[in-house]
Amino acid sequence: MDLATAKVWAGALCTFAIYSFLWKENRFFRAFQNLYVGLAAGYSLVVAFNTLKRQAWVPLAESGDVSVVVPIVFGILLFTRLSKKYGWIARYPMALLMGIGSALSMKAIESDFVRQIQASIISWKGTGIGGTFNNLVLSLGTAFALVYFFFTFKPTKASQVTGRLGRWVLMLCFGAAFGSAVQGRLSLLISQMQFLLRDWLRLIS
Numbered sequence: 001m002d003l004a005t006a007k008v009w010a011g012a013l014c015t016f017a018i019y020s021f022l023w024k025e026n027r028f029f030r031a032f033q034n035l036y037v038g039l040a041a042g043y044s045l046v047v048a049f050n051t052l053k054r055q056a057w058v059p060l061a062e063s064g065d066v067s068v069v070v071p072i073v074f075g076i077l078l079f080t081r082l083s084k085k086y087g088w089i090a091r092y093p094m095a096l097l098m099g100i101g102s103a104l105s106m107k108a109i110e111s112d113f114v115r116q117i118q119a120s121i122i123s124w125k126g127t128g129i130g131g132t133f134n135n136l137v138l139s140l141g142t143a144f145a146l147v148y149f150f151f152t153f154k155p156t157k158a159s160q161v162t163g164r165l166g167r168w169v170l171m172l173c174f175g176a177a178f179g180s181a182v183q184g185r186l187s188l189l190i191s192q193m194q195f196l197l198r199d200w201l202r203l204i205s
Helices: 004-023 029-062 066-082 087-120 127-149 157-200
Strands: none
Touching: 004 029, 004 087, 004 157, 029 087, 087 127, 127 157
16 A cells, blocks of 8 residues: 555545544544644644744854844743742743734734725715615615614614614624535535545545
C-alpha cells in the first residue's frame, strides 16, 4: 500500500469514526475525538514554534535586529505567572497587551459600525425597478429594525406597528443566516461523501 492509498483509508476511517456518533456515543468515536484534539494541539505547538523562530530568532540571530528583544522579554515575563512569588511581574506585559488590544478595538469601530452605517445610507433610486425596490426594502427594513430597539420613550401606535415589522425583519435575517450556515454544513457533508464514493470506494468519477 502506497502513501496516497494509506491517506485515503485513514481519512475514510476517521470519517466513519466521527459519524458513528450519529448512532450513539461509543469508544470508537471517543478515541478519534481524542486523536483529533491531540493532533490539533501538536499542530498548534509546531506552528507556534515556527512563528517564534521566524519572527524572533531569525531577525535577532541572522539579521541582527535588536528591536525584537523587547517583545521577547515581555513574552518571557508572561511566564512568571506560573510562579506564586513573581507572578505579579506578568501584570506589566499583560497590561501592555490589553492596551494594544483596546487601541485595535477602537480602530475596529470604524470598520464594524461606521462602515455599516454608511452602507445602509443609500439612495432609494437604484438601477432599474429591481434596484429601486431592493434599496427601498433595505432602507425601510433597517429603519424598522432600529425602531424595534427603541425603549426610551412611551410607545405609540405607529412605533408599535413599525417595531413589529422590525421584529419580522430581524427574524428573516436570522433565518437567512441560519439557512446559510446549514447550507455550508451540507456542502461539507457532500464534499465528504464525494471523498468516500470517489477516492475511497471509486464508485463515481
